[in-house]
Amino acid sequence: MLHRLTGFALLLLLAAAALFLAPTPRAAAAAGDDVPAWLRQAAAATAPAYDNDVPAVVVNDESTITVGEDGRVTTVTTYAFRILTRAGVKRAVALEGYDTDSGGKILEMRAWLIRADGSVKRYGKDETVDRITDSYNLYDESRLKQIDATRDAEVGSIFGYQTTTENRPWFPQAEWWFQSDVPSLSSRLTMVVPAGWHATGTVFNAPKLDPVVTGNSYTWEMKNLPRIEDEPASPSVRSLAAYLAVKYGPAASTPATAVKNFDSWSDVSKWYTELADPQVAPDDAIATKARELTSSAKTELEKIQAIGRYVQNLQYVSIQIGIGGWRPHAATQVFAKQYGDCKDKANLMR
Template identity: 25%
Template structure:
C-alpha cells in the first residue's frame, strides 16, 4: 500500500496532475528499463533521422534526438555539434533540457549556439565550420532534446545511420527514414547488425525506406577486438545518380566513380614547357623507370609543401598543376595531380588514386561502390610492381606506403574509370627490429653497454618521425621515454634515417647502474635487456568478439655479456620455443668462457580470428612474458 502511494505521489509531481487522463511523462528518468541503464552513462530515449533527397542536386536531413544523461561521464551526450560548409547549410537548431522527472526546465536560446571555424591546423583555408550547443543541469540524471535540420548540395554523400554511436550508451527507440522521389533510381544501402527488415513503400510520390531499432543495450569493445563501429547497428546509404556543383555522375560501380573523378580532373594536369624540359633533363641519363620515378618524386618533394585548401567542390577537385608549379604548395589532390603531370612529362604512366588513409585502416566495402576515401596518392605501374607515392610528405620514401596507406584498397582513376586495387601488404619480414648489444658486467652489478638496432618497415616509422621533426635534445628525451631498460643512462646516441629506404639505425652507449642484483657471492641478471614483453591481457572464457592482431613484425635481440672475472654460470634457463596461430617465439642462453650470449626471436602475424582463439593469444603472450623475465644466476668461484 505504501509503495503504491509513493508511486501515485510521484506521478502527480511528474505530470502536474495530467497523468490521470492516461498521459505519461515521456522523459522521466525512472521509466528507463534497468537492463538499458545498467552499465550506461546515457540512454537515447528517442532518435528520429529523416533524410529526404529532393533531387540529384540537393537534400535535407532532419534529426531529433532525446538523451537522458545518467552521470558525469555521459555529459558529452548533452552537447550537439553540427558541421557545415559551402555545400551544407544549417536551417535550424532547437534544444530543451528536462529534469529527472521529465519536466521542462530550459529552452535553448539562439545566442547560446556557438559558431566556430573547423579549419584543420595544417590547412591554409577551409570553409568548414561547426555550430555547437550545450545544455545541462547541476544534478543527474537529466534529459536533453535537440532537433536540427541541414540542407545539402553535396550529393556525392548520402547520410548514414549509427544510432548507438558510443560506448556505455543505450537506445530505447531510434528510426532512420530515407525519402527519394519516385522518378529517381532506388536507394542503394548497406546494412550491418540491423535487426529486422527495412520497410519500403511508395507514399505521396516518394520512395520511403524505414529502419527501426528498440532496446539496444550498451556495447563495449573488447581488448584486441574489432573497432566499435563494427559492433553496432549501422546503415550506409549512397546515391545511384548525383550532382555536385554542375558535375553529374553515377555511383553504381567503381568504374562510374572513377569516370566522375575524371570529369573533375579534366584539363588540370598542364605544366609549363620550362618545367617539362627540366624534368626531361633530370631523368635523361637515369637507367631504369624506377630510378626516374624516384628522381621526379624527389623533385616534387623539394619544390612543394603540403597545405590543405578545402572549399566546396575543392574537397574532391584538385587545383591545376600549373598553380602548384608556380606557388609551390597544394593539398593531397593538387600535389598528386602535379606529380602525375611531372611523370607524364617524362613519358611515365601513372594514376591518380583515391584511398582511405589513417592508422585505423578502415576496410573498404568492395561490393558497395561509393566515396569511402579521404586521401589521394599516385600509383605508378612498373614492370615489377606498382610504386605508390605519398605526395604530402616531403620526407617520405618513394614506393613506401606504411601504416597510413599500406594493406588496403585504393581506387585507381584510369582513363576508363575507377579500378579497385590493393596496396602492398606488410609481412613480418618487412617490419623488423634487429638488435645486437655488447655489455660489460661488473662484480658490483653495474655495467656499461652499446646497443645497435635497425628498425625497418612499420617499425621504423616512430623513430623516422623523431629524426625528421625533433631537435637533438627532444630526440634524447624521446629515447629515454621509449627505451625499455629498468635503469639506465644514455651517454651518447645516434639516430639515422637511411635515405630512400624505410629504415632507421640507432646506436646507444649506455651506463647500466643496476644491471644485476647482488646477493652475497651471486649476481642475478635478466639477460633480455631491452625487449621484454609485459602487455598480457586478462583471461576470459566468455569472449564474444573476434580477435584481431593488427601488425606483423619480426624482432631479433642478440645480447652478449662479458661477465666479471672469477664468476661462472650457476643457473641458466633452458632454451624455449613456443608456437601459435598468432606467432612464434624462441630464446636461448649460452655460456662460453667469460661470455654469456642471449638470443631472442619473436615473430607475430597480422590476422583476424574467431573469439574462441582469444585464450590461445593470452596463453601465448603469458609464455612470452614469463620467458622474457627469466634470470641467469652467476656465482663467484671460491678458492
C-alpha cells in the same frame, strides 16, 4: 510598535499565500515550456537497467532526409538521451555540421534539458556557438554549430535537441550510424525521394535490414541496441558499430539530370577522370624540372623515385573550397606555388 508587528504579519501572510499559490516546478514547466511531443515521448520511455559504468542511454535518435529533384537535401534530426552517471553530464552537447561551399546551412537548432524534477531549460539562438570543424586545414568551409548544456545537466536529466539543415551534397549518398558507445532504445533513418526515384541501402556490421517502403519514403530502424564497449587497442567505435549506407537517385541519369547515379566503380572512375584530367596538363617549367630530376636515372623506377622524392618535399597545405574537396588544383599552380594536399601532389606526379 503594534502597527509594525501587524504590517510584518501581513507580509508573512502574503508571502505564504504566494508560495501556496505558486505552481510547482513540474507544473510551471508543463504550462510554459515548448518541449516538442517527440521529446516528451522519449523522456517517458522506459529503459532497462545498465551496468554502473554506462554513462547515458539514447532514448531518441532519428533523421528524416527529404531529397528534392534538384539534388538539394533537407534533413530534420532529433536526438535525446538520459544521463545515468556524472560521467554522462559531459555529453549534454548538441552538435550539427554544415558545409557553406556546398550551399549548406542550418535552418534551425534548438535544445532542451528536462531535469529530474520535471523543470525545463530551453536553448536556442542565444546559446548557439558557430565554429570551424577542422582547425588543421588552412582554409575550410566545413563548420559546426554547438549548444553546450553541460553546466546545467545533472544525473537523471534528459537532454534533447532538434536541427533542420539544408545542403546540396556532391554525391547522392547518405550514411547513418545506429550504434555508438552508449546503448540506444531506438535509431531510425527515413529518406523521402521524388517520384520516380529510388533508394537502396546496405547495412554493415549487422544482419541485413530491409527498409519499410511507403510510397517514396524509405525507413530503416533498429531498436534496443547495445553499446560498443571500449577495449584496449580495439578498433574505433565507427569501425564496429552497425551502420547504413544509402544510395539514391532517378531510375536513369542523363546529362541534364541534377543528380548522377554511381551504380558501379566504373561510374565513379569516369566521373573523377572527367574532373581531374584537365588539371594534369604540364607547362614548360614542369617539363624542364622533370628532365632535371631524372637526368641521372638509369631505369624507369629510378625516374619515378626521383620525381616522388621531389613531390614529397613540397609543403603540405590543404585548401579545399567547393568542388576543390575532390578536384585537384592545376599541376601548373601546384608547381608554381610549391604546395598542395594529397590529390594535388598525386596530380602533379602524373
